[in-house]
Amino acid sequence: MPGWDTTLIMSHSALRVKAYRINALPDSVLCHILSYLPTKNVVATSILARRWKLVWTSLQKLYFDDRQSRRLPGMMGDPMPGFEDFIERVLTGTQPMNITIFFMHCSKLVDLSSFHLWVCSAVRRNAREIELYLDQNHRLMSDFLLKVPAGGTCFPNVKILTMQLESPDNILTEKLFCSCPSLEELSIQAYLNDEGPTTKFVISSSTLKQCTLWVETEGEMFTQAEYKVRITAPSLERLHIMSDIFGKFVVHDLNSLTDVILDIVYGEWSRVDPNRSIQLLQQLNNTTSLTVSYGVLCQSRFEVTEEQFGWIEGDIVPNCLLEHVKKIEIKGVEGDEDELILVEYLLKYSSVLEVMVICFKGSVSKPERRDIGRSILQVQRDSNSCKLELV
Structure with missing residues (x-):
């Protein structure tokens, strides 16, 4: 038509055809495409058209990150207005009973009870991967408890578990790491104080392949803290232990273990039994790669003079x-x-x-x-x- 831009008309027509093709895709395909976007943007697609109004409710990957929202100058350390309400809306509105990923980064929480409900919601939906990031300057208060169910199974589908524990209770450390039947990678960072009973870590898993244990103490040089570790993991391939003090280790069925790193501090002031080092090394006879720190070697020392110290060849060559x-x-x-x-x-x-x-x-x-x-x-x-x- 005279005065009309035919190129523009054709462009609009092509866009309508492409939009129709996208709208014709099944919800499962659309959800897969949307899973690569932040959850905030996915929910925003509900205003595109009537076809998109409920697509986001079938999401199986949930990402909540308050860093993606703009903050006013001087409010970086304050709670993000509306962030917690947004999480509530998404968890209430989504339909899947099985979630593959639940990710949350929150700079500052207002209500810890809400955080507890969100995690419980992810667990009830059989989340395979849970990642929780809180501002390190705002740790969870002591009223936040994680109770292992009486049935013995806590996270049935979790394959990767990373935890930071401060003065943990033995009820947790003795049960939790035995209650994840699909666990493949475990990372524990524990902070122990000088008071209270000996902390006991019990790790038992037929599926666990990688395990990292990092133990730090308050007193460092003259700490009175003590801990024990028992590991039963026939599929374990890599074991990495870092610690300010030498705990007592008992391991069983580590037939698949090939890579071990022992980075343990041992000072002249230490009161622990020096035989712990030898006992631990004797239990790691199948490993193909063994890295030990100076502290491990020092703890296995005997009371000898410098003139007596040296290499003595044994009668039997180690297997x-x-x-x-x-x-x-x-x-x-x-x-x-x-x-x-x-x-x-x-x-x-x-x-x-x-x-x-x-x-x-x-x-x-x-x-x-x-x-x-x-x-x-x-x-x-x-x-x-x-x-x-x-x-």
């Missing part, structure tokens, strides 16, 4: 050397005779060793390092594929 150990890293090497004897022993009996890393102490000069390196290179190796790295 881990013959069949499992693939990498050995020795730090702080100075080139002492006992050190070279130990290196020779390890190279002689490590049948499947792939690499040995020798890290020299900073005080060792370059000429001394070359001489030590030549001596080590002449040592016979049981593993033909073993590589030697000198750093």
Whole structure:
């Protein structure tokens, strides 16, 4: 028609066709597309058209993040107006009984009882993954309790569980980590004080593959805190323990364990039994990668003089050397005779060793390092594929 822009008319027509095609998609497809957007934006699609009014109610991935909302200057530390009401509206309006993801980041909560109800709602809907982030300066008060059901199952579908605990009650630490039948990754960060009974961590799972335990104490140097750990996990592959003090460990059925890191502090003031270190290491005989801190080695010390200290070869070669150990890293090497004897022993009996890393102490000069390196290179190796790295 005269005076009309035909290009514009065709563009509008094309847009209507595309909009029709999108509207014709089933709710399941639309929900999958919307799952890549923040929940706030997904709910906003309800005003697009009558077709979209209830699509958001079928969401299975729920993301609540108050950082995505604008705040007035000077209100960054204040609760986000309407944020809690928005969460209530979404949880009330959504229909699925099974949620795949429940994510919430809240800078500051007004009502902790609401937080409790939200988490319970996610648990009742069999959430597979729950991520909760609260401002670290506003911890949950002591009236927030997580009770393990009498039936023994707490989170039936959770595969990844990360928790920060402050002076935890043994009722929780003895039951919770045995009540997640689908758990694959567990991370615990616990803060212990000097008062109260010994904290007991009981971890029992047939599905657990990775476990990280980080224990911190208030007193640090002269702490009176104490803890015990019992782990039964036949599928566990990786174990990482970091601690200010050396707890008592009992492990069972760690047949799949291949990677272990023990980063434990042990000071001269410590009153714990030094045999704990030896007992723990004896229970980790199937691992192929073992990293231990100076504290672990120090705790296994015996009362000997410097002249008596040295390497004594045992009558039986450890099975881990013959069949499992693939990498050995020795730090702080100075080139002492006992050190070279130990290196020779390890190279002689490590049948499947792939690499040995020798890290020299900073005080060792370059000429001394070359001489030590030549001596080590002449040592016979049981593993033909073993590589030697000198750093």
